[in-house]
Amino acid sequence: GENVEQHPSTLSVQEGDSAVIKCTYSDSASNYFPWYKQELGKGPQLIIDIRSNVGEKKDQRIAVTLNKTAKHFSLHITETQPEDSAVYFCAARQLTFGSGTQLTVLP
Amino acid sequence: GAVVSQHPSRVICKSGTSVKIECRSLDFQATTMFWYRQFPKQSLMLMATSNEGSKATYEQGVEKDKFLINHASLTLSTLTVTSAHPEDSSFYICSAADGLYEQYFGPGTRLTVT
Numbered sequence: 773g774e775n776v777e778q779h780p781s782t783l784s785v786q787e788g789d790s791a792v793i794k795c796t797y798s799d800s801a802s803n804y805f806p807w808y809k810q811e812l813g814k815g816p817q818l819i820i821d822i823r824s825n826v827g828e829k830k831d832q833r834i835a836v837t838l839n840k841t842a843k844h845f846s847l848h849i850t851e852t853q854p855e856d857s858a859v860y861f862c863a864a865r866q867l868t869f870g871s872g873t874q875l876t877v878l879p
Numbered sequence: 880g881a882v883v884s885q886h887p888s889r890v891i892c893k894s895g896t897s898v899k900i901e902c903r904s905l906d907f908q909a910t911t912m913f914w915y916r917q918f919p920k921q922s923l924m925l926m927a928t929s930n931e932g933s934k935a936t937y938e939q940g941v942e943k944d945k946f947l948i949n950h951a952s953l954t955l956s957t958l959t960v961t962s963a964h965p966e967d968s969s970f971y972i973c974s975a976a977d978g979l980y981e982q983y984f985g986p987g988t989r990l991t992v993t
Contacts, residue, residue, distance in 0.1 A: 804979070804980045806980075806982075808984075813987070813989070814986055815883075815885075815972050815974075815984035815985050815986045815987045816923070816972070816984045817984065818981060818982075818983065818984075821980070821981065823980070861922060861923070866976065866980065867913070867925055867928075869922045869923050870922065871921075871922050872920075872922050874920075
């Protein structure tokens with residue numbers, strides 16, 4: 773089955789800096805890679821996703837890159853704001869999640 | 880669009896009682912709904928997958944007689960925790976999907992068993 777590893781587990785950045793979270797996956801047949809943001813006490817919210825037929829996707833301050841050969845994908849958040857502070861999860865396919873990254877944006 | 884609701888948001892029950900959690904897709908028809916359990920500071924653990932009108936498919940290690948799932952319609956799935964015990968206390972989250980890719984999560988239900 774699929775296995776997803778996510779790094780780092782915690783990440784602190786200064787407001788305005790960029791944040792990068794990385795995930796690797798094991799099954800080369802996986803073709804869908806979503807990223808979720810989860811605030812404390814709430815359900816995860818889909819923030820961006822990418823399918824295997826593209827290498828990069830951007831939505832305002834958020835971007836995701838995919839390297840199919842190396843089987844890894846990354847979330848990039850630019851110009852971070854305190855409200856970006858949350859736990860971020862990557863996933864491969866629909867149901868295999870990474871372990872999560874606690875992002876803290878320091879004002 | 881793609882709003883999923885869960886009810887209740889919080890519930891406290893006594894040990895030995897049963898608790899029902901509802902999950903509804905408000906603005907789309909969900910061919911599949913998923914139930915997850917999440918422990919503090921951990922990732923989501925898939926418990927079961929349910930399709931409308933079919934029996935749920937449970938993940939290994941999840942007791943189907945303890946966690947009863949009913950998917951009565953394309954917009955409603957319920958999870959009943961039977962004979963709850965303190966170790967069942969957790970954050971339960973549902974999600975709904977109308978295809979093979981995007982899934983939309985509910986806000987979660989915090990269950991505390993005393």
